[in-house]
Amino acid sequence: MSGRLGIGVDIGGTFTDMVVLDDSGIIHVGKVLTTPDEPARAVEEVIRQTLGRAGIDPGDVSGFVHGTTLVTNALIERRGSRTALLCTAGFRDILEMAREHRYDLYDLMLEMPDPLVPRWLRFDVPERILADGSVLRELDTAYVEQLVTELLDHGVEAVAIAFLHSYRNPRHEQQARRIIERIAPHLRVSLSSEVVPEIREYERTSTTVANAYVQRLVKRYLDDLKERSAAIGLPRPPHIMLSNGGVATLDTAGEFPVRMLESGPAGGALAAAAFGKASGTPDLMAFDMGGTTAKLCMIENGAPMVAHDFEVDRIYRMKPGSGIPVRIPVIDMIEIGVGGGSIARIDALGLLTVGPDSAGSVPGPVSYGRGGTEPTVTDADLLLGYLDPAYFLGGEMELDLEGARSAIRKRIADPLGVSAEEAAYGIHDSVNTSMANAARVHAIEQGKDPVGQPLFTSGGAGPVHGAGVARALGATTVICPAGAGVISAAGFHTAPLAFDFVRSTHAALDTIDGQAMRREFAAMEADGERILRDSGLRGDEIFHRHAAEVRYVGQGFEILVPISPDSADWRVELKENYLRQYELLYRRQGPDVPLEVLSWRVVSSGPAPDQSLRRPQNAGSQPKEARKGTRPAYFPALGGYHPTPVYDRYALRPGTRVDGPAIVEERESTLVVPPESECVVEDDGTLILRLLSPASSTSQDGAPR
Template sequence: MRIGVDIGGTFTDLCVIGPDGILAVGKTLTTPDEPARAVEEVIAQTLERIDIPARDITGFVHGTTLVTNALIERRGSATALLATQGFRDVLEMAREHRYELHDLMVELPKPLVPRHLRFGVTERTLAGGQIEQPLDTDEVRSLARELTEHGIEAIAIAFLHSFSNDANEQAAREVIEQEAPGIRIALSSKVAPEIREYERTSTTVANVYVQDITERYLADLGERSARLGIPREPHIMLSNGGLATLQTAARFPIRMLESGPAGGALAAAWYGARAGWDDVLAFDMGGTTAKLCMVEGGVPLVNHEFEVDRVYRLSPGSGLPVKVPVIDMIEIGVGGGSIARIDALGLLSVGPRSAGSKPGPACYGLGGTEPTVTDADLVLGYLDPDYFLGGQMALDVSAARTAIEAKIATPLGISVEEAAWGIHSMVNGDMANAARVHAVERGKDPAGLPLFTFGGAGPVHGVGVATALGAAQMIAPPAAGVMSAVGFLTAPVAFDFARSARARLDDVDVAEFQRMFAQMEAEGRDLLTESGVEGSDIEHTRSADLRFEGQGFEVRVPVPDDVTDRWPQSLLEAHHAAYTQLYGAQIPDVPVEVITWRVVSSGPQPEVNLALDDSSSDPTTEPRAHRDVYLPESGFARTPVYERYALPIGANVEGPAIIEERESTIVVTPGATAAVADDYSVVVDLTKEPAHG
């Protein structure tokens, strides 16, 4: 038996699986002041409820928003930066790009290291890796003493072209370790050995900035896990969809940025493949944000650059860049706790500000007074005030109505119900627009993709979003409310490696790049062996970033394992195919060059069964209740409410209907039909026209 635990902005989620499928799920409010406490509580409560001793748990996988929150809230260590002389301001100069060209008051991301803690030191490495100026060790020694005296806790070292030759960075680390043995040090040649000075420096700074808080958290997590009696240390979910040990995650905390959302994307791929859909659009809506991810060919798409703490959430270039592999997704600032308001133009607006878990939506009764998406869904009858979290948490309908009336309905001169529907439908429209852009940018038609919906609020809004996209199906898997935690359990132990080394394809030294791949694969083998993976079970996947000569950005293509005379030609053909899919055109007679070579080292994919193993002993297709639910075509109507896990496999439910489970609720609109699949997923068919009147 294995468990997955995901810390979100509002709730901490848990899933327990055994050989026959999902045994139990759990959910509790996140404890921001002490995140590992909520993890310990939800594990203890759930295992006690299902009468399973902790000693029987053979695996524990965990994902968290800790690193992201620490960067956003600037709660990291006092950090200094050592850069090549003349390059200390790369963090502030960035790309010299205005993400809003015509905004004279444009805000740029604030560097994690202020200027007075950024230092240029004497050294120089050329682009080809030749050392033109050795490191001035006396200068670094003096700086190390001064920084220690002033309470600096961490140092990032990012020298020019160190990805080609890291000798000067290694020399700087040795000097600092001699003079200040207690200080944390991060080398850009270890954290992100790739081209683009700004991104590499930003990533290195971010990594060491959060290292202390991450190490302390992971140590606390390990201690609590051992105290519960779980025999094995937790594995940590990384942003790329792979797992790492506590020790590896503590060394490279920046790799944990999007660990929670990565689990949901993996779950979408798992369920989609078993339902016969290799391409799906995954939609995760929790308490704070919603996320969308493309699954293509049964695998979530991965990007090797990400931005955190954007000044404007949907504006690329307004955040801090990090060059780490992350599952490619778009985040929208709307979740169940997102606050609705009237903006300066007198129009309704929702998010990105969230009520979080404290005080939470007004209906939680924990002191919140602002109207949120959850309050609107409750007023519309989509949520049962007595069955939220299976009745563990009662919701206050009156408080929700009061908040919506005071802040939305009265200022707009409309009814509370109209205001609530406005909030609900605006959220659906915003998410559909973002999903459409995300899919089209990747060469996909969103109308041709099933919408895989999860998160506590996802199934409530899923049919609305799918309808707005023109999608034919919406799928809500079992345990949809804790799907990121479920997805953790499908992930292998894996780690990414990269080396930037520019070369034209028609002049590639194949033997040299074979040696580079072999070096990265050896590092991966060592790392995975330390994590307990058998050497014979380790696989390596090669890829490369290619571009037309003179272009500024690359496309990624697979690199064949077999080296033949056609090796460069096969890369060229793969580049042209990928470029055409993305941009619909080619640039004739322009040479192609390789910029970065990559390896993913991974252990075996775990064999898991994520079908439900907790169906009702008394299956029925009869509704367990009826309640008034708002339908935009006709207003409130008496609507049947079904217990999700009492519905047998093969059951069909005609909309309008509500299908409830402990952690989530599916809203089936008029004209749609919901069917229960073999794994207890609910597949909603949207191809029928809704009845009006």
């Protein structure tokens, strides 16, 4: 053990993962089943188990970063507070009117997610601020006072306030909050002018409502987490992973919980970016598959791509517009409901379908022996021989192979008239195809070509399916880091303290006052410095990145481009950056039309930690022989089950080459090396799997060379 000692904990839908890191990299890992009824309990359990097993005193831990899917799950499952919405008079139905757009023009049974606030709790408040920030009608304070009393009578716990054009003038929202705090100080209040101070009424209102809806739940969870951390003996409370790839204090995360929506998945993308930079592969695809979902993110120039639009609780997972929009900075990734716990079934058309519902950790897949009856992806992978029933979680959890076989035969194979093994491979291959199709669409939307891009694979189920997804995408290289099953928790420690700010100032580019623009940036920088100084950073450690949302005059949507506000030629630079980005996205040059700016953005950040994510060779067991034995594994290209060598990853030395078919096992995940492929061990323990052409020669026994 050397230097600083940090831990990362990631709560997923099925497992809660943990890593312990020092200056040399990942030195210990832990994994326990998630406790959905009380998430912090699993966090405490995995910390106590892992530190105890490693003989580490909790008081020696210098940093703790945590990521969770709590906010996403609360919105999907509707487990938030009873929330009221205060709108400008005439705008109470904005949540249902939305964009007045049908995401599927020809679907006569079109569905939309139910608003988080029912109509009887949405109120027209007499007030009006105009688009330039001037006041047309003062706030009716007497109306707000009476309304607050009525809200208390109806058990309201949170209030979202989203008045028209408050991004230009927040005075009325602030007045309303002061009234609420005076009459009902226990109510949670979210202002749109603080949560998302930018143009577009529907998105701003929806985001503010989501923030208010989960605030009490998240605050209760963070308080519980803080208390349990102190009880364990950790010297400092945790930092929380945000969706944008930065981390924040508990107080900041509790005030803006909507920014934690993609908290957990962000870690996998950050880990992929760190590995890509370290290995000289700055452009790649990050594929993370856990127990509930699979995610894919494009990594460009050593950093994950970031978007400012996100949807949660989509009615149709591949149809933008069918979910609840949340306007926050978020690592841009595609997520589909196929993970190890995803349930397979025969649909109404007699076809095999997998997910999006998951068995989770309770009851879990059939093979867990915890009461599950529906076959899942994990059950299929077990039946195919890709998983060892006696070595799941390093042998701490034995899987029921015959239970999995029986469930797949009864629910899938017999109705389709195929063998249980063919049904299991159908489940496995369906997941690979679904993820590859989604990833292909996502890459193309980003102006990227997925063919030939290396695939970084992580999550407990990611290495099992990585080669299949890569083949379907046309990729030839799969990167599998040591500790792949928990690498998201390690990725948290590559993230700096950071926060995003936005100010909307709709104006034609040629008419913008440069001094006014710089004042807007300076105000956001000051907010960022205040938050980061409160988090413990010094002023000389804080830096700011500036950007603008730009579009052609008359267009409906904009493109985010960087800007140097102190440059004398900032207009020319901004226009050149916009035209370059436009051509990259749309593969054509734009028209000769003037540009306009909708919003200015600032990312205030501290220094990124210089954290290694490699796993030293002394981590884990060190058997004398790398080859553990042989077991039958199912490969259609070889006619079905084939005697397949199994290797202990901890014993594979740098430079070792394993030819497929083969299976490489570690405690938290398993890498499947298919026929017509080879796997090479890098100096840092990373496995590089290369998919070869059918003409390539491979060793038939998979022996390492």
